[in-house]
Amino acid sequence: MANERPVQLDIPALEVEKLFYLEAKCDPIIPVGDVGTAELNIYCISEGYFEGEKLRGEILKFGADWNYMYPNRYDVMKTRYLLKTDDGAIISISTDGRYLNTLEQDQALDRGEYVDPRNYYFRQHIFFETGAEKYKWLNGVIAFAVMGIKPTGEICYNAYMLK
Template sequence: MKERMKLPEAALEHLFYIEVTLHKEEYKVGDVGRGDLVICPISGGRFEGEKLRGQVLDFGADWNLMYPSYLNCVDTRYLLKTDDGALISLSTVGRAAIKPEQDAAMERGEYVDPDDYYFRQHLLFETGDPRYQWLNAACCFAVIGIKDMQTIVYDAYMVK
């Protein structure tokens, strides 16, 4: 191999903490050939960070493809509105690996420590607001926890 090119060190910047509330009703589409598809509509929420804060609008949903092995592939669409009026579309793609006993405990309303399961997502932001267009080019991800069956929380980070 030729001489390696020196690249910048990767660093993380915390963007915000978010709590997303789901409607109680979910839509069980059923086995779509790769797993069971369940769609959970978003009812709202709030996000706060140093550079942006605001609300999650009652718009969008989580599309969860649940494999028999309890691997959950999650695709979501959110609409964020910052406190200063900007609209930001947020799309996510991620994976959750939650054991059957953990899932059953959550269904019973019991708290399961996020350190005990794996739930991560890639975040894609899109906005036309000039104040936040820096997000359009950002590589971002989230570390996620399930607060209860209607509340998903996460810390969003940007790779610098």
């Protein structure tokens, strides 16, 4: 019959696994200015750490966050930086994220006040690249982060992979 739908494929339910908690400090803003569609600000990543059950270590002082700030409070972040595990492996990480908040929340953060990360949207897609045998499994995962900003300015997130 023309109105019958085919049997749908039994697709597995979404499962996630927490990879690590990460906290990054950034150097003062480098304002590039209006690039035609948004204000571009660059934040160099100066240090930090990450820790989880399968990997932990430090963030190397190498990399930055390119933050495109649109007038409608919709920000797009693109980052690239390096992780060094506690056993010496180097992992390149790049992200593509979105940040949605209010002017009042931005002003509170600028004053060093706490703004609950549950009250704004700060998420990113994470890509890993490494040649270290122990961590090559990261090269093939789909990962994302749920993020927040400390009153002292550190960017923090929980990184998850889809199973």
